[in-house]
Amino acid sequence: MKTQSFSTALLLALSAVLPIRAQEKPQPVPPKPPEPAKAAPAKPGKITSAEWTKKLKFDQAPLPPGGAAVTSYADMLAKATPAVVTIFSKREGNAELPDFFNEPFFKRLFPDGLPEGQMPETQPVTGSGVIVSPDGYILTNNHVVEESKGLRVELQGESRSFEATLVVSDPKSDVALIKIDGTNLPVIPVGDSNRLRVGDVMFAIGNPFGLAQTVTMGIVSALGRSATDVQIVDYANFIQTDAAINRGNSGGALIDAAGRLVGINTAIQGGAGGGNVGIGFAIPSMMAIEMVEKLLEGDGKVRRGFLGVSLQPLEPDLAEALGWKENYGVAISHVYPNTPASKAGLKPSDIILKYNGARAENPDKLRLVISNTRPSEEVSFEIFRAGDVRTIKLSLAELPDDPREFLGGAPGAPGAPGTPMKFLEGVEIAELDSASREKFRLPDDVAGVVVESVKGDSVAADAGLEAGMVIVEVNQVPVATVAEALKARKDFTGTVLLLRVSDGENRSILAIRVK
Numbered sequence: 003m004k005t006q007s008f009s010t011a012l013l014l015a016l017s018a019v020l021p022i023r024a025q026e027k028p029q030p031v032p033p034k035p036p037e038p039a040k041a042a043p044a045k046p047g048k049i050t051s052a053e054w055t056k057k058l059k060f061d062q063a064p065l066p067p068g069g070a071a072v073t074s075y076a077d078m079l080a081k082a083t084p085a086v087v088t089i090f091s092k093r094e095g096n097a098e099l100p101d102f103f104n105e106p107f108f109k110r111l112f113p114d115g116l117p118e119g120q121m122p123e124t125q126p127v128t129g130s131g132v133i134v135s136p137d138g139y140i141l142t143n144n145h146v147v148e149e150s151k152g153l154r155v156e157l158q159g160e161s162r163s164f165e166a167t168l169v170v171s172d173p174k175s176d177v178a179l180i181k182i183d184g185t186n187l188p189v190i191p192v193g194d195s196n197r198l199r200v201g202d203v204m205f206a207i208g209n210p211f212g213l214a215q216t217v218t219m220g221i222v223s224a225l226g227r228s229a230t231d232v233q234i235v236d237y238a239n240f241i242q243t244d245a246a247i248n249r250g251n252s253g254g255a256l257i258d259a260a261g262r263l264v265g266i267n268t269a270i271q272g273g274a275g276g277g278n279v280g281i282g283f284a285i286p287s288m289m290a291i292e293m294v295e296k297l298l299e300g301d302g303k304v305r306r307g308f309l310g311v312s313l314q315p316l317e318p319d320l321a322e323a324l325g326w327k328e329n330y331g332v333a334i335s336h337v338y339p340n341t342p343a344s345k346a347g348l349k350p351s352d353i354i355l356k357y358n359g360a361r362a363e364n365p366d367k368l369r370l371v372i373s374n375t376r377p378s379e380e381v382s383f384e385i386f387r388a389g390d391v392r393t394i395k396l397s398l399a400e401l402p403d404d405p406r407e408f409l410g411g412a413p414g415a416p417g418a419p420g421t422p423m424k425f426l427e428g429v430e431i432a433e434l435d436s437a438s439r440e441k442f443r444l445p446d447d448v449a450g451v452v453v454e455s456v457k458g459d460s461v462a463a464d465a466g467l468e469a470g471m472v473i474v475e476v477n478q479v480p481v482a483t484v485a486e487a488l489k490a491r492k493d494f495t496g497t498v499l500l501l502r503v504s505d506g507e508n509r510s511i512l513a514i515r516v517k
Contacts (some may be wrong), residue, residue, distance in 0.1 A: 331386065
């Protein structure tokens with residue numbers, strides 16, 4: 003295959019399969035900009051968290067109530083747009099290749115894999131950023147600048163180009179701060195994202211598809227979108243907007259009708275071709291400011307609180323089975339050993355009602371609040387267990403870089419091979435032996451009985467039970483053999499049976515209505 007035709011096909015493939023982030027689709031190499039002003043390379047210097055907030059201009063007054071129709075926002079935008087910049091980054095060419103090979107389209111186009119020597123050593127990546135201080139501090143997304151081999155910033159409407167230096171970044175929240183060497187630069191005042199309401203008018207400013215200085219308009223569509231909703235980062239509380247956000251907008255500004263920064267554009271829910279379908283996400287401005295402050299305090303690392311549990315929503319059947327009659331709370335599905343949770347006595351099937359006096363409404367928000375608590379700080383949990391409400395106090399640990407060091411479990415229980423046994427209507431179980439571990443790719447540290455089959459039209463399937471799951475407890479009774487599981491099932495006389503299950507990575511509690 004000729005290099006020219008291969009490159010054309012590769013670009014078509016990548017445009018179809020890139021992840022749906024509002025960001026850095028590798029762009030064709032942009033025209034060479036004017037030579038930057040000859041100055042010393044940018045140096046971030048030392049900046050403390052206290053100095054960081056002093057550099058920012060805040061404007062947190064509430065917006066006036068709706069009045070006469072506005073016919074133009076041009077004057078406001080003329081003040082805001084100069085502070086939104088284009089960020090050019092260089093990244094190793096093979097960085098995302100494994101993900102591409104998992105895409106069916108890519109496999110069809112290159113069934114024999116990518117020919118050797120065809121990937122460039124580096125790929126140009128284009129994103130956006132927001133100047134937030136006159137001396138050149140710029141907020142953007144971590145995924146715009148991560149693994150960069152060189153950063154360059156262009157100001158809009160000017161012939162100036164600057165080398166940039168990464169100051170701090172946090173992959174878990176997708177926030178980054180970079181620095182250019184400048185003075186009297188245009189800035190956007192920071193608004194209070196905590197005051198946003200669904201229906202507030204929003205503008206997204208950035209450089210989608212390399213089209214510098216693009217402004218789109220919409221409203222706040224929803225607030226508090228979680229990491230589960232967006233599935234981009236681990237710890238987030240996204241603003242959802244229908245202002246059009248596309249690839250290249252990442253790191254750009256989401257501003258309100260007063261021209262204040264209320265969010266950093268981050269991701270989109272894309273259509274089949276990866277384009278905008280009216281669902282975009284932005285990191286709230288106050289969260290981004292706080293993350294930078296924590297990064298500066300922690301010498302480049304955000305120190306997050308760590309409890310050591312798996313959480314799941316409290317569905318009605320699960321609440322009924324556990325005896326809780328209210329419509330709030332979060333269930334603990336697993337407690338990991340050697341964690342603050344296990345040492346304080348928290349148990350699977352406990353229902354967390356309150357955290358530090360505030361109601362626990364859903365797992366994602368509770369997880370975010372816990373992570374935002376400083377490690378070593380004493381916190382209180384109000385929980386419901388076996389008909390009683392009790393308070394447990396403990397000190398959080400620090401979330402490790404790799405939480406898997408806490409994810410150990412009981413050693414695998416040996417089991418004798420045998421024929422599957424009926425456990426529930428439409429459900430068969432078997433001993434967890436080496437053959438079943440290999441069949442379902444289950445690790446050695448999972449103990450229990452394996453689910454061999456689940457009929458698709460059964461109530462167990464509706465509750466989420468699947469073949470390959472390992473039943474760890476039946477109605478809060480630990481089981482290691484089929485005999486123990488069948489006995490626990492026989493002893494159960496209620497209407498909603500609780501199963502604590504594992505798929506090898508995640509633990510959850512299933513509530514199955516059996517009567």
